[in-house]
Amino acid sequence: MNKPKFNPIVTRVKLAVI
Amino acid sequence: MQDKEILKKNKNIVSRAIGAETVLLPICKDTKEMNCIYTLNKPAARVWELIDGKRGLSRIKKDILNEFDVNAGELDKLMAALLKDLKDIKAVN
Numbered sequence: 001m002n003k004p005k006f007n008p009i010v011t012r013v014k015l016a017v018i
Numbered sequence: 019m020q021d022k023e024i025l026k027k028n029k030n031i032v033s034r035a036i037g038a039e040t041v042l043l044p045i046c047k048d049t050k051e052m053n054c055i056y057t058l059n060k061p062a063a064r065v066w067e068l069i070d071g072k073r074g075l076s077r078i079k080k081d082i083l084n085e086f087d088v089n090a091g092e093l094d095k096l097m098a099a100l101l102k103d104l105k106d107i108k109a110v111n
Contacts, residue, residue, distance in 0.1 A: 004060065009058070
């Protein structure tokens with residue numbers, strides 16, 4: 001089975017008063 | 019960053035899996051402080067899951083090498099960048 005690619009991404013979602 | 023370093027999550031960040039993404043939510047004293055949230059894609063979320071306050075960085079890297087298509091050299095760079103991001107947003111100590 002193919003392993004998934006390791007491409008970690010953290011995305012900032014700017015906002016408040018999901 | 020030392021491979022023996024034990025990574026710990028910040029207790030003031032909570033996470034929830036929603037669909038294919040994991041949302042990191044800072045706990046704020048009031049809504050004035052809450053100006054952003056963060057999302058992690060699956061590979062980043064897997065690292066987040068492995069950060070349990072017990073595993074060292076070397077153990078986490080070993081697990082990632084087994085589970086993902088990445089070589090050791092590339093993994094070192096990607097992990098360093100990811101952990102910098104997580105530390106910048108105060109998600110890990």
